[in-house]
Amino acid sequence: MNIALIGYGKMGREIEQIALERGHTILFKIDVDNKDVLTAEEFKQVDVAIEFTSPHSAVDNVKVCLAAGVPVVIGSTGWYNQLPEVKKYCEEHTGGMFYASNFSLGVNLFFELNKKLAQLMANAEGYEVGMLEVHHTQKVDAPSGTAITLAEGLFENYPRKTKWVSQVADQPTEELLGEEVLPILSLRKDPAPGTHMVEYRSASDRIVITHEAFNRRGFATGAVLAAEYLQGKKGIYTMADLLKL
Ligand SMILES: NC(=O)c1ccc[n+]([C@@H]2O[C@H](COP(=O)([O-])OP(=O)(O)OC[C@H]3O[C@@H](n4cnc5c(N)ncnc54)[C@H](O)[C@@H]3O)[C@@H](O)[C@H]2O)c1
Structure with a gap:
């Protein structure tokens, strides 16, 4: 491919490393200093583009791929407020796109575990729930896209919470949180490929589930598997399609 x-x-x-190990060819490596390649005619030789840039550039990059008829795997996070617009653009261009706030298999299993635990806790009295996510200091968005996906999964099965609020460590807020609010605490330190924790705490105990990435290999492998899955397809896909969850 x-x-x-x-x-x-x-x-x-x-x-790049994983793709080469799996026998694929990297035709272009596009970054800020050679962005013009994105619009070039030869870009059409590409079977699948894999986009991991930043919240600010993701949407424009994805649209260029879709306009050129190149299916695109989108790893960048922090742009999901524009997801409806991007989906519409994809459909209008009969394109193919695959997006995920987290491409790791372990995290996607963790998403399911989080939903199941929320279901079990929904009727348990006396527990308060909160989330913590820890990433490296260069991460632009907070909370992480993964934490937002976890929050949305929790809301599905835990009706007491209906919205999340972002809390950044070392920047205390005076905001009083309503009963319906799920606090997500974001901590930034180096090195930290990514930790997510969901905690239910009562006066006498706590139940915690944690996913900790040791390195970026899990995300990268998932992104290459997503590209293999997307090759030759039209439509909009997520990890639930790839993993048949
Ligand atoms: N979905 C997932 O599983 C997952 C996992 C890890 C990281 N991420 C997300 O992926 C994105 C990238 O993460 P990273 O750790 O590689 O960041 P990074 O800062 O190391 O790399 C981003 C690269 O994109 C380049 N870039 C910026 N704007 C560009 C543009 N307009 N065109 C082309 N290149 C551009 C930068 O120069 C940089 O080299 C972030 O949004 C991060 O949150 C997602």
């Missing part, structure tokens, strides 16, 4: 990497940073480099 001929792949274009859009964003050749920490994730782009990790994905």
Whole structure:
């Protein structure tokens, strides 16, 4: 498969390694200094593009791919407020896209565990629930896309909570949280590939589930598997399609 990497940073480099190990060819490595390649005619030789840049550039990059008829795997997070617009653009161009706030198999199992625990806790009295996510200091968005997906999964099965609020460590807020609010605490330190924790705490005990990534290999492998899945397809896909969850 001929792949274009859009964003050749920490994730782009990790994905390159996995893609080569799996026998694929990297046709283009696109970053800020050679962005014009994205619009070039030869870009059409690409079977799938894999986009890991930033919340600010993801949507424009995805639209260029879809307009060129190149299916795109989107790893960038922090742009999901524009998801309806991007889905519409994809449909209008009869394109193919695959997006995930987290491409790791372990995290996607963790999403399911979180939903199941929320279901079990829904009728338990005396517990208060909160989330913590820890990432490296260069991460632009807070809370992480993964934490937001976890929050949405919890809301599905835990009717007492209906919205989340972001709390950033070392920046205390005076805001009083209503009963319906799920606090998500974001902590930034180095090195930290990504930790997510959901905690139910009562006066006498606490129940905690945690996912901790040791490195970026899990995300990168998932992104390459997503690209293999997307090749030759039209439509909009997520990890639930790939993993048949
Ligand atoms: N979905 C997942 O599983 C997952 C996992 C890890 C990271 N992420 C997300 O992926 C994104 C990238 O993460 P990273 O750790 O590789 O960051 P990074 O900062 O190491 O790399 C991003 C690269 O994108 C480049 N870039 C920025 N704007 C660009 C543009 N307009 N066109 C082309 N290249 C551009 C930067 O120069 C940089 O080299 C972030 O949004 C991060 O939150 C998602």
